Amino acid sequence: MTGRRTGGDATSAPWTRRTVLASGAAAAFGMIPGGSLDAKEPPPIERPIMGDVAAPKRLVVWGSCTCAFTAQLYVILKQIVQDMPRVASVEWRHFPLHQPDPALHVGSLGFKGDHFWGFVFRVLGVVLEKGGDYAGLTPEKLGEFAQAEGGSAATLKEAQADPAKWAMVKQDLLAGHFLGITATPGLFYNGFFLTPGGIPLDKKAFDASLRGMLKS
Amino acid sequence: MRPGVFGFTFAATIAIWPLAADWIEPARAQTAAVAETDPTDLSKAFWTDWSATKARPEISVLAKNVGYADAKTAAIKSAAEKRVQAIVPIAIAKPKDAAKFLDSAAASLSDPAVSKALATVATLRIAPQTREAAIAYVAPASKKQVQTWNADLANGIRGLPGIYLSGSGQTSSGEVPSAPAGYAPVAGGSFGCPVR
Numbered sequence: 031m032t033g034r035r036t037g038g039d040a041t042s043a044p045w046t047r048r049t050v051l052a053s054g055a056a057a058a059f060g061m062i063p064g065g066s067l068d069a070k071e072p073p074p075i076e077r078p079i080m081g082d083v084a085a086p087k088r089l090v091v092w093g094s095c096t097c098a099f100t101a102q103l104y105v106i107l108k109q110i111v112q113d114m115p116r117v118a119s120v121e122w123r124h125f126p127l128h129q130p131d132p133a134l135h136v137g138s139l140g141f142k143g144d145h146f147w148g149f150v151f152r153v154l155g156v157v158l159e160k161g162g163d164y165a166g167l168t169p170e171k172l173g174e175f176a177q178a179e180g181g182s183a184a185t186l187k188e189a190q191a192d193p194a195k196w197a198m199v200k201q202d203l204l205a206g207h208f209l210g211i212t213a214t215p216g217l218f219y220n221g222f223f224l225t226p227g228g229i230p231l232d233k234k235a236f237d238a239s240l241r242g243m244l245k246s
Numbered sequence: 247m248r249p250g251v252f253g254f255t256f257a258a259t260i261a262i263w264p265l266a267a268d269w270i271e272p273a274r275a276q277t278a279a280v281a282e283t284d285p286t287d288l289s290k291a292f293w294t295d296w297s298a299t300k301a302r303p304e305i306s307v308l309a310k311n312v313g314y315a316d317a318k319t320a321a322i323k324s325a326a327e328k329r330v331q332a333i334v335p336i337a338i339a340k341p342k343d344a345a346k347f348l349d350s351a352a353a354s355l356s357d358p359a360v361s362k363a364l365a366t367v368a369t370l371r372i373a374p375q376t377r378e379a380a381i382a383y384v385a386p387a388s389k390k391q392v393q394t395w396n397a398d399l400a401n402g403i404r405g406l407p408g409i410y411l412s413g414s415g416q417t418s419s420g421e422v423p424s425a426p427a428g429y430a431p432v433a434g435g436s437f438g439c440p441v442r
Contacts, residue, residue, distance in 0.1 A: 052325035079404055088409045090370065097439035122405075123366075127439055132292040162439070169285075190288055196360065203296065204363035207305075209336070209370070210313050213438030218370055221337030221411050222426050226318055228438020230331045235432045246428025 036244050065228050075139060078146045081111040081119035087244050089118060092125035092206040092216035095134040095150065096167075099156035100215040104151065106237050110244070118244050124202040125134070125214050128164065133190055135199045137172070140189030145179040152178065219243065252436050277362075295442075311350035312367050330431040333423040337411060341400060344372045345383030348396070352388035355395050365399050374399075416432045 088108065093100035107120050124135040134153060143151045152175040156166045173183040189195055206216060209223070217225040230236040299305060318334045324333035338344045347368065354360045366375065377396050384392045425431055 049311075068328035073435050077351075077404060081382065083404050084406060086406060086409070094439055099438045125441075126289075126292070126442060129293070130286065130289050132289040137285070151259070151276035161352045186285075196288075196292065200292070200296065200299070201362040201366070202358050204299065204359060206364060207300065208309050208312050208367045209310075210334075211316060213442065215438065215442050218336070218410075220333060220426055221371070221422075222429075223318070223334040223336050224331075224426075224429075225324060225436065225438065226332050226334050227325075227436040230434060230436050232432050232434050233429075239430045239432055243336060243429035246426075 044135045067156045068185060070190060075177040075194060078117050078139075078150075080108070080122070080147055082115055083119060085117055085119040086116070087118045089240075090123060090216075090218045092123040092202065092214060092218075093207075093210050094125050094127040094131055094140070094214045095153050096128040096131045096157055096162075096164040097160035098157050099213075100105075101154035102233065103215045103225075104124055104154055105158075106233065108151070108238065110159040110240060112239070114217055114241070114244060122146075123216075125205065125206045125211060125216065126199065130164070130167070132196075134167065134172075136192075136195045137186035137189050139192075139195045139198070140185040141179055141181060145181070148179045149175055149181075175223075212217060212232065258386075266361065299359075305360075308350060308354055308360070308364070310370075312347055312364060314371075324424075325431070328431075330433050331429055331436050333425045337422065338372045339376060340385050341376055341379035344380035345421070348377070348380055348392045349373065349385050349388060350385070351395070352392050355391060361395070369399055369410045371411070374408060396427050406417065 047148050079181065091100075091103065093104070093108070111118055111120055126132040126135050138146060138149050138153070141231065153167060153172070159165050160166055169183065172186060176185050209216065209218070210226070212226070213228045214227060215229060217229070254428075315333065315334050317336070321334040322332045337349060351364045351368065354364065372380070377399070381389065381393055381396065
């Protein structure tokens with residue numbers, strides 16, 4: 031994987047009863063510099079981007095962590111970004127589909143940069159290997175993946191305790207809904223929805239078309 | 247109990263209460279945190295919230311007004327006849343059309359989730375220069391709100407200006423090509439995972 035400059039910063043602290051009470055009290059007593067009783071939005075979470083963020087051509091993908099076709103598309107895109115590092119980058123957008131999917135998306139946001147992609151690719155790898163069956167994504171397996179990416183099961187739990195990350199996933203899902211995505215992956219490039227019916231079965235031709243488009 | 251003993255017990259209880267509270271609170275918080283972050287329960291709560299959001303009448307109206315259902319249907323029909331992959335041009339090139347989008351969006355900008363979702367759609371469908379030009383055609387009542395939102399759209403974008411929509415997708419005559427330059431639609435079927 032390339033990913034010279036990537037995103038996915040986890041910037042906000044978990045919102046527990048204690049932190050909310052503590053920050054509320056601190057604000058009330060003027061203990062936060064510049065603090066006021068006005069509600070402040072938490073700092074935005076940077077979007078995960080694979081490849082060079084300054085690459086001039088950006089592919090935007092609404093994907094599901096439990097979708098084998100999303101996994102198939104990322105096999106293609108990962109190689110394209112590796113082969114064309116100064117040309118193309120890929121932006122991840124969340125589009126959960128199945129029952130356990132939202133927590134996977136939010137959990138993945140506990141990882142930054144290459145580790146985000148590392149975690150997501152491990153998850154998608156299981157789904158791809160099992161032909162779309164995501165039953166193998168057990169807590170133990172996810173814990174293993176988290177450890178392999180320098181975290182632990184606690185990394186996932188902490189991310190899942192952050193309302194800002196849940197809000198981000200919901201915003202992406204809502205945007206995907208507005209964009210008329212009815213199947214994942216939803217791939218967009220420069221004013222075109224390239225996969226309204228999913229990805230083409232002929233992966234070799236699809237790969238060649240994407241490369242031709244990015245070279246033009 | 248003699249008054250002296252009662253007084254001592256009371257004073258001692260008061261004295262150690264903060265320590266006891268400090269011990270009890272983390273234990274309670276830990277239990278609560280585990281319960282609150284059970285991934286299955288959290289995902290279920292997410293879907294419940296999503297169903298409620300999707301069922302809101304204004305969401306359906308927005309999906310229609312900022313979407314491109316007709317263009318998508320036409321593209322899929324045309325692709326099926328040619329037995330190639332469907333591709334939908336989604337860019338809004340004319341400022342007057344962009345103004346219609348912005349007018350539709352204006353009513354819902356006070357909802358943060360909707361506002362941010364619409365910002366994503368706007369950045370993918372309307373080039374920055376077209377958005378600027380569209381302001382002149384936006385309804386007077388929502389002009390100021392749209393201007394502010396429009397300016398904010400540039401924030402949070404990682405990469406070069408126009409990274410999502412360079413404008414090169416349209417010809418000078420305003421005609422929209424059926425596929426991006428250099429892209430050959432792939433023959434045969436397409437498959438994806440259907441939405442819930």
